[in-house]
Amino acid sequence: MSSRSLYRHLTSTTTQTFHCSSRPCKLPVHLPSTPHLSHRCNITTAALSDQQIASLRANSTRLSSLIHSTATHGxxxxxxxxPDETGLTRLALSPADRLARDWFVAETKSLGCEVTVDAVGNIFAVRPGIASKENGGKGERRPATFAGSHLDSQPTGGRYDGVLGVCAGVEILRVLEEEGIETRGDVGVVNWTNEEGARWGVSMMGSGVWSxxxxxxEVWALxxxxxxxGNEGRGRTVKEELEAIGYLGSHPVGGEDRFHMAAHFELHIEQARRLEELxxxxxxxKGVQxxxxLDVVVKGKQSHAGTxxxxxxxxxxxxxxxxxxTVRAIAVDMNALATVGTLELRxxxxxxxxxxxVHFTIDLRHPHAGKLEQLTKRVKRMLVEFADKYSTKVQTDTLFHNPPTIFDKQAMACIAESAQAVMGTKTVPELTSGAGHDSVHTSKHCPTAMIFVPCKDGLSHHPEEFATEEASADGASVLLQAVVRWDRQRGDLGD
Incomplete structure (x- = not known):
C-alpha cells in the first residue's frame, strides 16, 4: 500500500516514537510504505490501532500480475x-506443478520466510514473528497464523481456483514487509498438495493427510x-511423483508431529452465483455443506430387443x-443437490x-447433517423401490461421506470485521460453500474460516473461470486484515 493511499484513508495523524535498527525516529502511526525495506521502521500488530488495520490494503495491480504470471506454468x-485468456492444466505433482511450487518457494524465501515441505508435499512458508526472533532467532516457536490454498488445477481448469488464495497469501507477506509490521506470532502461507483430487481420485489429499x-x-501408494x-494415467504412485518433482519432504505429516497452525484463513472464488447476484x-x-x-449397480437380464x-x-x-x-426430484424437495456424475452400461x-x-454414481449434498442423512436414506429407499418395480436388483455402496463443516466463530468474526472495513459496509453476506476445500480439514485442528469473492457466472473448473482485479484485491485485503487482527488478539501467545 502506498503512503498516499494510507494518508487518504486516515482522517488524522498521530505521531509516536519507534525504533529502527540503528536510531529512533518519529513517523506517523500509519507507517507509509518505504522504498528500501532494509531501512524501514517497524511496528507491532499490538501497537496498530483499529483505524490503521482498517486502512491496510493489498496491491491490486501486483496481485493480478502475480496470478497471471504463475499461470504461465501450465x-x-x-x-x-x-495473453491472459487461457485456462490451466496443472495437475498435482506434474512438471507444471513443480514449476509453480518452485516459484512459491523462491518468492516466499525472498520475503524472509522459512520454508518446510512435509512428507506429502505440503509447503509451509513461515515469516518469523517477534517471539521467534528473540534470543538471536532462537526464541520459542509457536504455531503460525496461516493463509492457505492450492496451486494445482483440474485437467481443464482456470487460473483462479486455489491460485488466488496462494497468491493473496504471498501478497500479505509483501505488504507486511513494506509496512514494517512485525507480528507477535509467526505468520505463514501454505500450499496444499492435490486439493483438486483429479490425478489420484482423492480431493483435499494433502490437507487430509495433514489432518x-x-x-x-495409503496415499503414497495410490x-x-x-x-x-490430463491423459490416461500411467500407474504412477503419489510417492513416485513426489520424488520425481523433488517435493517428497522430510517433515512428518499427520499426528502430533504435523506442522501445527494457530489458525487457517483461506481466500477462494465462490464457484457459485450468490455474490454475483447480490x-x-x-x-x-460460515461452513461447507x-x-x-454412492456407488450404484443395477442388474437386470439381457434379452432380445425385438422379441x-x-x-x-x-x-x-x-x-x-x-x-x-427421481434422485433429482428428491433433492429439489429437500432443498439439496444431487448429481449423477458417471454412467456405464456393462x-x-x-x-x-x-x-x-448399469453402473452409476450419485453425489448428494446438504449443509445440515440431519438433512443429508435423511436425503441419503430417501434416495437408497427409492433405488430399492424402482429396482423391485422393474424386475431388477440394485446394490448400493457408500464411497465417501464428509459431514458438514462449521467454521470457527472467532475466525469468522475477524473476517467479518475486516470485510466491513474494506467494503465500507455494516453487513457482509454469510455463505455456505457447496464445494469442499482444504479448510475443511484444517478446521479439525485449528480455528478456520474462509473468504469468498465472486467469479463470473459462478463458473469454475473451466478455462474461462474469472474474477475481477477489484474483487480479487478486496478479498486479499480482507485476508490481510483478518490475519493481522488474529495475530493482534493472540495476546501473550498463550494460544
Missing amino acids: AANRYGSH GANDLD RDQLDGA RKNVGVV GYTW TRFEYRADALFATSRMIS GGASINTVPGE
Whole structure:
C-alpha cells in the first residue's frame, strides 16, 4: 500500500516514537510504505490501532500480475486473443506443478520466510514473528497464523481456483514487509498438495493427510488415474511423483508431529452465483455443506430387443433412468443437490439388446447433517423401490461421506470485521460453500474460516473461470486484515 493511499484513508495523524535498527525516529502511526525495506521502521500488530488495520490494503495491480504470471506454468486451453485468456492444466505433482511450487518457494524465501515441505508435499512458508526472533532467532516457536490454498488445477481448469488464495497469501507477506509490521506470532502461507483430487481420485489429499483423515502410506501408494497432462494415467504412485518433482519432504505429516497452525484463513472464488447476484465483492463463509457419494449397480437380464415384450423385461437401463430422474426430484424437495456424475452400461450392450447391467454414481449434498442423512436414506429407499418395480436388483455402496463443516466463530468474526472495513459496509453476506476445500480439514485442528469473492457466472473448473482485479484485491485485503487482527488478539501467545 502506498503512503498516499494510507494518508487518504486516515482522517488524522498521530505521531509516536519507534525504533529502527540503528536510531529512533518519529513517523506517523500509519507507517507509509518505504522504498528500501532494509531501512524501514517497524511496528507491532499490538501497537496498530483499529483505524490503521482498517486502512491496510493489498496491491491490486501486483496481485493480478502475480496470478497471471504463475499461470504461465501450465497455461492451456486458450479461449480468447488476450495473453491472459487461457485456462490451466496443472495437475498435482506434474512438471507444471513443480514449476509453480518452485516459484512459491523462491518468492516466499525472498520475503524472509522459512520454508518446510512435509512428507506429502505440503509447503509451509513461515515469516518469523517477534517471539521467534528473540534470543538471536532462537526464541520459542509457536504455531503460525496461516493463509492457505492450492496451486494445482483440474485437467481443464482456470487460473483462479486455489491460485488466488496462494497468491493473496504471498501478497500479505509483501505488504507486511513494506509496512514494517512485525507480528507477535509467526505468520505463514501454505500450499496444499492435490486439493483438486483429479490425478489420484482423492480431493483435499494433502490437507487430509495433514489432518489425519487420510493415511500417509495409503496415499503414497495410490496410482494415478490421469497423468500430469490430463491423459490416461500411467500407474504412477503419489510417492513416485513426489520424488520425481523433488517435493517428497522430510517433515512428518499427520499426528502430533504435523506442522501445527494457530489458525487457517483461506481466500477462494465462490464457484457459485450468490455474490454475483447480490452484487457484493466479498462474503464470509460460515461452513461447507456435507456430501455423500454412492456407488450404484443395477442388474437386470439381457434379452432380445425385438422379441421381449415390456411386461417380461428386466431392463436395467430403464430402471436406472427412473432412478436418476427421481434422485433429482428428491433433492429439489429437500432443498439439496444431487448429481449423477458417471454412467456405464456393462455386459455386452448393443443396439438391439435390452441392457442387463448399469453402473452409476450419485453425489448428494446438504449443509445440515440431519438433512443429508435423511436425503441419503430417501434416495437408497427409492433405488430399492424402482429396482423391485422393474424386475431388477440394485446394490448400493457408500464411497465417501464428509459431514458438514462449521467454521470457527472467532475466525469468522475477524473476517467479518475486516470485510466491513474494506467494503465500507455494516453487513457482509454469510455463505455456505457447496464445494469442499482444504479448510475443511484444517478446521479439525485449528480455528478456520474462509473468504469468498465472486467469479463470473459462478463458473469454475473451466478455462474461462474469472474474477475481477477489484474483487480479487478486496478479498486479499480482507485476508490481510483478518490475519493481522488474529495475530493482534493472540495476546501473550498463550494460544
